[in-house]
Amino acid sequence: xxxxxxxxTLNYAILIVFSLIxxxxxxxxxxxxxxxxxxxxxxxxxxxxxxxxxxWVQGRFGQYMATSVxxxxxxxxxxxxxSILAGxxxxxxxxxxxxxxxxxxxxxxxxxxxxxIVPLFFDLRTLGITDTVWAVALPQxxxxxxFGTYWMRAYFKGVSPSVMDAARVDGASKTxxxxxxxxxxxxxxxxxxxVLMFMWTWNEFLIPLVMSPSGEFRTAPLGLAFFQGQYTxxxxxxxxxxxxxxxxxxxxxxxxxxxxIKGMLEGAIKE
Amino acid sequence: MRALPKPSKTTTAGGPxxxxxxxxxxxxxxxxxxxxxxxxxxxxxxxxxxxxxxxLFDWDGLTLATFxxxxxxxxxxxxxxxxxxxxxxxxxxxxxxxxxxxxxxVLAAVLTRAKVHGLPLFRTLVFLPxxxxxxxxxxxxxxxxxxxxxxNTALRAIGLDVLTRPWLGxxxxxxPAVGLIGTWVSTGLVTVLLLAGMxxxxxxxxxxxRLDGAGAVREFFSIIVPAVRAEVTVALTLTxxxxxxxxxxxxxTTAGGPxxxxxxxxYEVYRRAFETGQVGSAAAIGVTLTALIFVITLGVxxxxxxxx
Numbered sequence: 014x015x016x017x018x019x020x021x022t023l024n025y026a027i028l029i030v031f032s033l034i035x036x037x038x039x040x041x042x043x044x045x046x047x048x049x050x051x052x053x054x055x056x057x058x059x060x061x062x063x064x065x066x067x068x069w070v071q072g073r074f075g076q077y078m079a080t081s082v083x084x085x086x087x088x089x090x091x092x093x094x095x096s097i098l099a100g101x102x103x104x105x106x107x108x109x110x111x112x113x114x115x116x117x118x119x120x121x122x123x124x125x126x127x128x129x130i131v132p133l134f135f136d137l138r139t140l141g142i143t144d145t146v147w148a149v150a151l152p153q154x155x156x157x158x159x160f161g162t163y164w165m166r167a168y169f170k171g172v173s174p175s176v177m178d179a180a181r182v183d184g185a186s187k188t189x190x191x192x193x194x195x196x197x198x199x200x201x202x203x204x205x206x207x208v209l210m211f212m213w214t215w216n217e218f219l220i221p222l223v224m225s226p227s228g229e230f231r232t233a234p235l236g237l238a239f240f241q242g243q244y245t246x247x248x249x250x251x252x253x254x255x256x257x258x259x260x261x262x263x264x265x266x267x268x269x270x271x272x273x274i275k276g277m278l279e280g281a282i283k284e
Numbered sequence: 285m286r287a288l289p290k291p292s293k294t295t296t297a298g299g300p301x302x303x304x305x306x307x308x309x310x311x312x313x314x315x316x317x318x319x320x321x322x323x324x325x326x327x328x329x330x331x332x333x334x335x336x337x338x339x340l341f342d343w344d345g346l347t348l349a350t351f352x353x354x355x356x357x358x359x360x361x362x363x364x365x366x367x368x369x370x371x372x373x374x375x376x377x378x379x380x381x382x383x384x385x386x387x388x389x390v391l392a393a394v395l396t397r398a399k400v401h402g403l404p405l406f407r408t409l410v411f412l413p414x415x416x417x418x419x420x421x422x423x424x425x426x427x428x429x430x431x432x433x434x435x436n437t438a439l440r441a442i443g444l445d446v447l448t449r450p451w452l453g454x455x456x457x458x459x460p461a462v463g464l465i466g467t468w469v470s471t472g473l474v475t476v477l478l479l480a481g482m483x484x485x486x487x488x489x490x491x492x493x494r495l496d497g498a499g500a501v502r503e504f505f506s507i508i509v510p511a512v513r514a515e516v517t518v519a520l521t522l523t524x525x526x527x528x529x530x531x532x533x534x535x536x537t538t539a540g541g542p543x544x545x546x547x548x549x550x551y552e553v554y555r556r557a558f559e560t561g562q563v564g565s566a567a568a569i570g571v572t573l574t575a576l577i578f579v580i581t582l583g584v585x586x587x588x589x590x591x592x
Contacts, residue, residue, distance in 0.1 A: 027395070032406060035472060036409065038425055041434055095320035096320065106316075114317065117329070118320075118324065125525075125550070126529075127554075127569075131338060132334035151327050155327035155328040158324050216418065218535070219531050222535075237419050255423040256420075259416045259417055262416070262417070274411055277414060277473065
């Protein structure tokens with residue numbers, strides 16, 4: 014299509030303006046994070062990477078990041094395994110109650126944390142597991158499994174039946190077919206699912222907030238919220254902490270943006 | 285003789301099917317589903333049912349609960365603070381969903397009409413807010429909205445001192461100020477979704493429209509918008525649901541204030557259950573919110589199906 018040079022220039026102007034709108038808040042938090050934390054530091058210069066180390070120690074982010082990693086590993090490992098198994102059954106087998114069961118899982122994609130958090134807290138407190146990793150991780154496994162089952166079912170439905178038939182002729186069992194043929198073949202779909210589940214788990218706020226009332230078991234976003242309470246707004250240490258909390262997902266995003274965007278667009282009904 | 289191999293082939297092709305049915309047994313699919321179902325039922329379905337049950341009681345979380353039937357639900361209409369919370373959600377639908385969709389449609393249309401370099405980079409950039417934790421987004425925007433923050437500094441620099449104010453602490457401006465953070469987060473998702481949809485429109489359609497003498501505006505309404513109806517539906521569903529679930533943003537920026545000027549249902553669930561001891565009411569709000577998400581998701585999809 015022919016486009017006039019004025020229109021072309023206008024298009025670039027639009028691209029640049031929107032990129033700036035997106036980047037300004039991100040840029041401003043980065044500038045603050047590297048800026049002086051107090052008047053004394055301001056006299057020493059304007060570039061202070063030491064803020065990160067100080068926020069890490071003062072805000073106990075070492076501990077919170079470790080907690081977040083632990084929660085993410087548990088949620089992603091469990092949810093991915095369970096989703097592959099369930100998605101395999103829904104995608105390749107036919108059985109009684111298949112539809113009802115599938116809709117039951119689909120329901121979970123739409124249910125917000127707000128709908129389950131109240132009884133979960135009081136019931137898990139009765140069981141004595143609040144303030145443990147399980148109270149924070151298991152509800153998120155359930156949420157991710159709802160999405161993951163739906164996602165893996167779509168993948169298994171798309172696999173050509175001849176692949177499975179060929180394996181069956183060779184005498185492979187259902188479990189064998191799944192783990193030595195379908196899972197390796199489905200690496201792109203599984204990677205996308207892992208990336209999304211990691212992001213949702215790392216960024217989750219309400220569940221870790223409620224499930225650890227004593228603050229003993231705090232994830233990184235929670236640590237940031239409480240750090241904000243201690244530091245008045247706009248300080249360099251708070252900004253540095255915020256950058257550290259966002260960093261793991263942002264780095265992963267730039268490494269795997271194809272998987273991210275594809276996954277968010279295709280499977281995004283979870284949100 | 286030539287016909288002989290054929291039936292033998294079909295037997296081998298039919299054999300594995302039968303064998304696998306026997307080998308797996310009727311229980312196999314259930315065994316594969318069981319682990320997922322157990323966790324899902326225990327941590328999603330059961331608490332959801334318990335929420336519905338709890339919502340029928342007046343309970344402070346400690347003493348004995350009293351049955352109040354639908355009292356907690358009628359409160360949603362009677363209690364001014366709750367009415368306001370649901371009202372704010374409607375405003376957030378505008379900021380999170382309607383505004384980004386309108387911007388995204390125009391932006392994606394303009395970018396689709398002309399082949400510009402750097403579109404992949406642009407796509408990566410505008411999508412970035414989607415992956416940053418809302419807590420971090422809140423910290424960044426609080427700096428911008430602060431009394432001596434970026435926005436007020438910019439306004440003073442261009443001589444508009446009269447407009448400066450503590451944006452998040454202002455009764456009239458806190459709601460749109462928080463809403464615009466939602467716009468900032470959603471617009472990239474919507475734009476990328478619509479760009480994908482528009483890239484599927486055949487170029488001949490644009491050329492034909494040009495030959496008919498259609499201008500950019502007519503082209504937009506008669507070719508582009510109808511072609512991406514499905515993507516618009518998905519975009520609206522996603523962003524509306526996200527707007528109804530806004531919690532971390534409110535918790536971090538305004539805590540519902542000043543007064544109750546920015547409170548939302550999800551924040552009221554948290555506040556009532558864990559701060560003010562109105563557990564039954566919190567459960568009722570959570571259930572209502574879920575019902576609302578269902579109705580809106582189904583409604584948006586139904587409307588788009590009918591329009592198609």
